[in-house]
Amino acid sequence: MSARQAIQLNNVTKKFKKTTVIDEMNLQINEGEFLVLLGPSGCGKSTMLRLIAGLEKANSGEILINGQDIKQDSYFANNFAMVFQDYALYPNMTVYQNLEYALKVHKVPKRERQTRLNKVLNMLNLTAYQDRLPGQLSGGQKQRVALGRGMVKKSNIFLLDEPLSNIDVQLREKARDEIKSMHDTSHQTIVYVTHDQLEAMSLGDRIAIMNNGVIQMIDTPNNIYNNPINLFVAEFVGxxxxxxxxxxxxxxxxxxxxxxxxxxxxxxxxxxLISGNIYIGIRPENIHVSEQPQNAASIPVIVDKIVDYGRYQELMLIIANGQLIKATTTNNQFVIEDNVYATLVDKKILLFNQQTKQNIEYSLEN
Structure with a gap:
């Protein structure tokens, strides 16, 4: 039995004047799924989220929420919560009142409101700021309030547009864990926009990689990373x-x-394949560096640069033809100008058509 679709986009196109921002988008999001939209700035992620929320109108195509066209459905907004990139807080309301407002509108009992609000205030380290107005908060604090307002509503569908981008690193990790925990408990349908790969990989059931208004690939984090459909996805992720x-x-x-x-x-x-040029993709962790060749495919290289990131070291290696390759290791024993050997793990090598940039083996494995 197939999963019920909470959100469906059928051939959706959105243009701003003559610029096509979303190009004939087709997408199905299952009920209870956590879908992350990942891509570079300007690829159409936020516009797509606003289309789903009904804040923008598509030039063509249809958007269905629980099988109903949002153009014809007047009550669907009650089942949405959205966290905006620009916060969208009420400036004349305190933090507590901003969080409480939607619950009052939906007539949530007072005791239930207090329970939800106290939990979220504590979760996002906002208890000490609950009586402040938005104008008295930092950017990161405002973003936490916006995130909390969406969390307390407990809507069927939760849309988040870069919700953690202005939050300090330590709180960002905590907030990310809480969002994941919330989803595991509530089974809300979540659509989450980010340009942060770590967020995408750690949160999403599936990730949709976007570029120029088109979904390049939609799959699990593991498949996105290890079996990318094309060179853009391979180079963007990792x-x-x-x-x-x-x-x-x-x-x-x-x-x-x-x-x-x-x-x-x-x-x-x-x-x-018989002959011709090809692009070879190999991730740095799949290149082994050694003093002696490991097999007949080990390539002589010179260590040109070493960057120590603490948990791993990145080696920049020069091949005889002058090309540079990167390798990573957790126990580097080499120094700059060492003559060593680089061995590519052949099972991890990806092959891309030089003209289409498509992963040659993708269609064979899927």
Whole structure:
């Protein structure tokens, strides 16, 4: 039995004058799902959220909430809570009153209101500020109030637009954990906009990667990271960024810098590649650096730079052809100008068509 769809977009297009911001978008969000919209600035994430909320009108297509078109449904807004990027707090109301307002409108009993509000005030470290007006708060405090206002409402659908972007790192992690815990308990349908990959990976049941108003890929965090549909997704997700190398197919073998990288002939035979150029993608943690070659595909390199991030070290390596590649390790033993070997884990190598930028193996695995 398939999951019930809480939100559905069918061929939705949104334009601002002559600029297409959302381009024939098709999207289904299941009831109780936590979906994260991730993408660079200006890709259409926030506009898409506002379309779902009914704050913007699409130029074409339809948006269904629980199977009903939002153009025809006058009561659907009562089932929404939204956290805006610009806070949208009532300036003449205290923190407590801002949080309480929606509950009063929906006639939530006083005792229940107090219980919800005290829990959220404590959760977001706002108890000491509950009698202050928004003008007396910092940007991060205002954002926490906006987040809390959405949390106390306990709506069926919760829309969040960059809710943690101005919050201090320590509180951001706590707030992120509380949002995740809230979803695990309430099973609300949540649509969450962010440009922060860590937030996206830690919160989302699925992640939709957007670019230029188009969803490039929608899948679980694991599949997004390990089996990206195209080069844009591969390069956008992951820190440090994936290494993108120009390789060559010779007689069905994948070569880079004169070395054959993939020993699994059955994998290569499935692709049916004979000759031509290709993009090779390999994440830095999947490059092993050693004093001696580990196999026939180990590439001689020179350590050019070392950056210590504490929990791991990033090595910048120079190949004989002058190209740079990044590798990461948790127990670096090398120094700058060391002559070492880089071995790419062949099972983790991604292959992309040089013209279309598509992952050549994606359609074979899905």
């Amino acid at each position: 820190v440090p960024q994936i290494n993108t190398l120009t390789g060559e197919i010779i007689d069905g073998q994948v070569y880079f810098a004169g070395y054959s990288l993939i020993a699994d002939y059955s994998r290569l035979n499935k692709l049916g």
